[in-house]
Amino acid sequence: MGPTYPARVTEEPLSGGHNAHEVVRIGGTVHRRGDGNTFAVRVLRHLEAVGYPYAPRHLGVDEQGRDMLTYIPGVTTDHxxxxxxxxxxxxxxxxxxxxxxxxxxxxxxxxxxxxxxxxxxxxxxxxxxxxxxxxxxxxxxxxxxxxxxxxxxxxxxxxxxxxxxxxxxxxxxxxxxxxxxxxxxxxxxxxxxxxxxxxxxxxxxxxxxxxxxxxxxxxxxxxxxxxxxxxxxxxxxxxxxxxxxx
CATH class of the missing domain: 1.10.510 (Transferase(Phosphotransferase); domain 1)
Structure with missing residues (x-):
C-alpha cells in the first residue's frame, strides 16, 4: 500500500456578524482571525466558567494563529x-x-x-x-x-x-x-x-x-x-x- 495522507480540511466561509475579520467553519468549530483582543478571550472563558449559555466557547488557537470557537448553528435576523x-x-x-x-x-x-x-x-x-x-x-x-x-x-x-x-x-x-x-x-x-x-x-x-x-x-x-x-x-x-x- 502507498502512503496515507490526512483528509483535507474543508473551510466554509461564514458571514452574518458585523465584523471585518476572516471567519470560517471547520466542522464543529469556528476559526476567526481577530484583532488580538485577549480581553474578549478572557470574557468568554469567564462566561464558560460561570455557566453562561449564550456565548460560544473559546477552544484555543489553531496553527494559523486564529481563535477557535464552538460553532453555534442557526441564523441572524434583520426583520x-x-x-x-x-x-x-x-x-x-x-x-x-x-x-x-x-x-x-x-x-x-x-x-x-x-x-x-x-x-x-x-x-x-x-x-x-x-x-x-x-x-x-x-x-x-x-x-x-x-x-x-x-x-x-x-x-x-x-x-x-x-x-x-x-x-x-x-x-x-x-x-x-x-x-x-x-x-x-x-x-x-x-x-x-x-x-x-x-x-x-x-x-x-x-x-x-x-x-x-x-x-x-x-x-x-x-x-x-x-x-x-x-x-x-x-x-x-x-x-x-x-x-x-x-
Missing part, C-alpha cells in the same frame, strides 16, 4: 418577521444575564459590568425564531449596562426600514425591556436616543476620515443614514413607545 413569539423577552434576559454574570468581577474594572458592545440581531444567532447566543465579542468591554441595553433595544426593536408597524415596534420594545427588567421608561428612551446619536457621530467622523479605505467610508455613510433614520422615527413616535413601556 421581526423572522423572530418568534418570546424572542424579544429572551433577548433582554440574555443581555441581563451577561451583565449580572460580570457585575463586580475584575473584568468589569470598576464599571457596572462587561458589555457585549454590539449585541444587535446581526450578532445574535437564532433558531426557530428564538435567540440562542450572542456572537462576535470583539467589542466587549467594561462599561455602563444602559449603553448595551440601549443599543440592544434600538437594533432589535426600532426600524425605519422594512414596513414594521409602530405599534409592533413599541410592543417589541416593552417585551425586551420586561425581559431585561428593572429599567424605567424614560431611562430606556434616553439610552436608545443616546446610542443612536453616538453611532451617527462616530460614523460621520469615519466617513470623512481619509485614512479609511473607500469601502470603510461607504459603510460609515450607510451607518449614519441607518442611525439617523431610526432616530428620526423614534423621536417622531416617542409618545407611542413611552405609552407601551408604561
Amino acid at each position: 421581526p418577521g423572522q423572530r418568534a413569539v418570546g424572542a424579544y423577552a429572551l433577548g433582554g434576559r440574555m443581555l441581563r444575564d451577561l451583565h449580572d454574570a460580570t457585575a463586580g468581577h475584575a473584568l468589569a474594572a470598576g464599571r457596572d459590568c462587561v458589555l457585549h458592545g454590539d449585541p444587535g440581531p446581526f450578532n445574535t444567532i437564532f433558531r426557530a425564531g428564538l435567540p440562542v447566543a450572542f456572537i462576535d465579542w470583539d467589542s466587549c468591554r467594561p462599561g455602563d449596562r444602559l449603553d448595551d441595553l440601549g443599543y440592544l433595544a434600538w437594533t432589535w426593536c426600532v426600524q425605519s426600514q422594512g414596513n414594521v408597524p409602530i405599534d409592533d415596534q413599541a410592543r417589541h420594545l416593552r417585551e425586551l425591556r420586561d425581559g431585561y427588567g428593572d429599567v424605567g421608561a424614560d431611562t430606556l428612551i434616553r439610552a436608545i436616543l443616546r446610542r443612536q446619536t453616538e453611532l451617527a457621530e462616530v460614523e460621520a467622523a469615519n466617513a470623512a476620515d481619509p485614512r479609511h479605505g473607500a469601502e470603510r467610508r461607504r459603510h460609515a455613510e450607510w451607518a449614519v443614514q441607518w442611525a439617523t433614520g431610526d432616530r428620526e422615527l423614534f423621536q417622531r413616535h416617542e409618545d407611542v413607545f413611552l405609552a407601551a413601556l408604561g
Whole structure:
C-alpha cells in the first residue's frame, strides 16, 4: 500500500456578524482571525466558567494563529418577521444575564459590568425564531449596562426600514425591556436616543476620515443614514413607545 495522507480540511466561509475579520467553519468549530483582543478571550472563558449559555466557547488557537470557537448553528435576523413569539423577552434576559454574570468581577474594572458592545440581531444567532447566543465579542468591554441595553433595544426593536408597524415596534420594545427588567421608561428612551446619536457621530467622523479605505467610508455613510433614520422615527413616535413601556 502507498502512503496515507490526512483528509483535507474543508473551510466554509461564514458571514452574518458585523465584523471585518476572516471567519470560517471547520466542522464543529469556528476559526476567526481577530484583532488580538485577549480581553474578549478572557470574557468568554469567564462566561464558560460561570455557566453562561449564550456565548460560544473559546477552544484555543489553531496553527494559523486564529481563535477557535464552538460553532453555534442557526441564523441572524434583520426583520421581526423572522423572530418568534418570546424572542424579544429572551433577548433582554440574555443581555441581563451577561451583565449580572460580570457585575463586580475584575473584568468589569470598576464599571457596572462587561458589555457585549454590539449585541444587535446581526450578532445574535437564532433558531426557530428564538435567540440562542450572542456572537462576535470583539467589542466587549467594561462599561455602563444602559449603553448595551440601549443599543440592544434600538437594533432589535426600532426600524425605519422594512414596513414594521409602530405599534409592533413599541410592543417589541416593552417585551425586551420586561425581559431585561428593572429599567424605567424614560431611562430606556434616553439610552436608545443616546446610542443612536453616538453611532451617527462616530460614523460621520469615519466617513470623512481619509485614512479609511473607500469601502470603510461607504459603510460609515450607510451607518449614519441607518442611525439617523431610526432616530428620526423614534423621536417622531416617542409618545407611542413611552405609552407601551408604561
